[in-house]
Amino acid sequence: MQSTAAEDYVKAIYHHTEWQPDPITPSQLAGRLGLANSTVTEMVKKLAAAGLVHHRPYSAIELTEAGRALAVRQVRRHRIVETWLVERHGYDWDEVHDEAEVLEHALSDRLLDSIARSLGDPTRDPHGDVIPAADGSVERPDAVVLADAPVGHEGAVVRISDADPAMLRFLADAGVALDARLTVLGQKPYSGSIEVRTHAGTIDLGPEVALAIWLAA
Template sequence: MSSESERYSAAVEDYLKVIYAFEEREGGKITTTRLAERLGVSASSVSGMVRKLSALDLLEHPRYGTIEFTETGRQVALGVVRRHRLIELYLVTELGYGWDEVHDEAEVLEHAVSDQLLERIADRLGNPRVDPHGDPIPSKEGRLEPWKARRLSTVPPGTVGEFVRVDDVDPGMLRHLTAEGIQLGARLEVMERAPYGGSYLVRIGESPRDVTRQLGPALVNAMWVGVPD
């Protein structure tokens, strides 16, 4: 991973982090058009930044092709992701933040925290593997342990799995999960789905204390489960 002397601007790091998140969650490469949609900016603005990142040897973007990391770019992205996720976990475990409150705080602090402070945080937390939302935390060397999960919306009815991860960009969604008593580690079973893109009927927890809830498509798509191969 890059050292502090090799840190880039917040704008550069944010772009790399978004590209990494897309690759991590969607399992594919990203185009300038899709990146513009994800960031809510114009395609011309994205194209200009991608050219800049390519000139810095952080990205590769052949004409009309998809955006890909260079080895340097991937290590920089992993460094930003590590800082973000460790800060989120520290805010929750040590400062009493809710999991719905930490994303925006970490967005700011990830660009300011020193490497020394970050490693003190990691040591304090016991070098954790995941953040409060179940997102895997890269190691100091930029490695990720093998990790498998699927979006709950992609598993067929009757599938049972453990709730291991949730997309964290919508604080309201996280608050809704909290209000419903749905936490990471819960046993989830998709029972059925209403037709025409309707809600999902999901059993939550272990018998005899399990409950059944109707969950909307957007919420179910944000929830990840570990299921047997």
């Protein structure tokens, strides 16, 4: 079973556990895909029958070896396309996700490999997400989410979630980008915001933003 829908489902399942260990539930998957729970339930049954996921009623969903291989393939395609759009076509990092969602299914393997070579075989996309190697291997950096970083922690930004384009624009305006060095100064009382120092000074980042930024551990 290898349809566009199957590719999107296994990729979404993979994304959920890429930076944290808990498996995804059907309701979480429905929310991530913007679909009704009943629709997701039926598709998960098909994915299980095709050997792409492990799932029992009322339990979480996990990828099989075949499902993970398909997910990694799609993740690689998506992130190479995002990098190509930014580096060769003048897109900003907050503009590329939807374009890549379409193009990742349309490009041939030969063209994708050619694009990767022309970019110097990048290992991360514009948001710092790891681009799997052609052989399916993944080398993820040792990182801590900003919300969990202790006071005094200093590290380079290695990843920023691309789930919210408006947040990406806010961070770009604030000078918070990949490889920028941040120092955690402390949490503001009552507001829940975290004060960090950047090369340009100090800035307060709210809880939602602090959950979207990963620093080198």
